Amino acid sequence: MSPQPAHADLSLEEQLVAYLDGELDVEASRRVEELLATDPKVRQALQGLDRTWELLGELETPQVAERFAQSTLEMVAVAAAEDTERSRTDASRRRRRRWVILSASLLAAGAAGFLGMSLRPDPNRQLIDDLPLLENLDEYRQIGDIEFLRSLHKQGVFAEEGGDEK
Amino acid sequence: MAVSESSARRYSLGDPDVRLMLQVREDSASAFEELVLRYQGRLVTVLEHLVGSRDQADDLAQEVFLRVYRARKSYVAGAKFSTWLFTIANNVALNALRSRSRRHEVTLRSRDSGPLGARPLDVMLQASSGQMPARQLDKAEMRDIVRMALETLNERQRMAVLLSKFEGMSYADIAQTMELTPQAIKSLLSRARNNLREVLEPYFQHGNRPAAQNDP
Numbered sequence: 001m002s003p004q005p006a007h008a009d010l011s012l013e014e015q016l017v018a019y020l021d022g023e024l025d026v027e028a029s030r031r032v033e034e035l036l037a038t039d040p041k042v043r044q045a046l047q048g049l050d051r052t053w054e055l056l057g058e059l060e061t062p063q064v065a066e067r068f069a070q071s072t073l074e075m076v077a078v079a080a081a082e083d084t085e086r087s088r089t090d091a092s093r094r095r096r097r098r099w100v101i102l103s104a105s106l107l108a109a110g111a112a113g114f115l116g117m118s119l120r121p122d123p124n125r126q127l128i129d130d131l132p133l134l135e136n137l138d139e140y141r142q143i144g145d146i147e148f149l150r151s152l153h154k155q156g157v158f159a160e161e162g163g164d165e166k
Numbered sequence: 167m168a169v170s171e172s173s174a175r176r177y178s179l180g181d182p183d184v185r186l187m188l189q190v191r192e193d194s195a196s197a198f199e200e201l202v203l204r205y206q207g208r209l210v211t212v213l214e215h216l217v218g219s220r221d222q223a224d225d226l227a228q229e230v231f232l233r234v235y236r237a238r239k240s241y242v243a244g245a246k247f248s249t250w251l252f253t254i255a256n257n258v259a260l261n262a263l264r265s266r267s268r269r270h271e272v273t274l275r276s277r278d279s280g281p282l283g284a285r286p287l288d289v290m291l292q293a294s295s296g297q298m299p300a301r302q303l304d305k306a307e308m309r310d311i312v313r314m315a316l317e318t319l320n321e322r323q324r325m326a327v328l329l330s331k332f333e334g335m336s337y338a339d340i341a342q343t344m345e346l347t348p349q350a351i352k353s354l355l356s357r358a359r360n361n362l363r364e365v366l367e368p369y370f371q372h373g374n375r376p377a378a379q380n381d382p
Contacts (some may be wrong), residue, residue, distance in 0.1 A: 014356040052363045
């Protein structure tokens with residue numbers, strides 16, 4: 001066989017096969033034909049390729065069983081039903097998950113609100129605690145000296161009015 | 167795969183099977199049945215010669231049709247229908263062959279189809295004892311030899327050869343089906359056909375049977 005390729009990008013074998021398959025352009029085909037006309041080894045190689053290719057026609061083309069189409073359609077129908085069922089289950093699961101997340105979010109928000117409210121200082125608490133003082137504030141102001149008031153407290157002057165007020 | 171509107175229109179106008187598939191996309195059961203009927207034989211033929219087992223070829227063909235059905239909603243007319251179908255078939259078959267090779271399962275010699283079956287020599291002996299007509303033996307023997315020669319090719323070479331021989335696909339279509347470049351297909355087919363020639367010519371010249379892929 002001539003080592004001289006007719007097409008620079010392809011090996012001679014590739015050119016011969018592409019020539020047989022009608023995959024060469026006009027110019028490349030013409031070059032192969034020139035080689036075939038002048039080189040008996042190239043011609044022999046081409047004939048060998050062509051002969052063996054034709055032999056593949058001897059391979060059986062199997063007959064498909066009559067039931068094949070029917071059983072294929074049944075299999076696909078079963079699979080499609082399973083797919084539908086699965087997607088319905090998935091949708092229901094997704095819906096349930098959404099409800100669980102929503103409920104959990106509401107609960108968490110409620111708990112956070114309650115916690116926030118209970119931790120926040122109550123402005124009325126201080127007023128209630130200071131109520132005895134506020135009730136007597138005018139009198140305390142008249143005295144003006146906290147140390148004097150403490151000494152009166154120690155002596156029990158305020159005991160009958162409020163018990164243990166400061 | 168991005169497909170332009172013009173090529174989608176071209177394929178849906180030019181390929182009746184594309185039009186059927188577009189109906190399948192709209193959940194037409196009768197269009198799907200029509201596609202199964204049109205392609206079942208072609209698909210089983212290619213798959214049987216690719217995987218070497220009729221039963222497995224039937225199973226794989228059904229798997230291919232199932233994938234077609236499941237992919238219907240995302241189908242776009244970006245190629246000939248046969249190219250799209252055999253792309254799926256190629257993937258399904260290669261997965262099956264890889265999984266079989268992982269299991270070290272050897273079935274290529276133990277065929278379940280063909281008149282010669284797994285033991286051509288036995289059949290030849292049967293023929294020589296007068297139980298089989300000579301003409302039938304010649305045909306069957308030839309078929310067996312060709313099949314063994316095909317089995318000497320690797321999976322990709324075999325697929326390219328089958329698509330070219332049985333589907334009459336162009337290099338461009340085979341390239342699209344096998345997700346390779348046309349240049350790679352040119353090389354693949356060239357190697358495959360030269361391998362076939364090397365294996366088969368000694369048989370026809372000297373009567374030497376080719377060694378099967380699994381021969382020790």
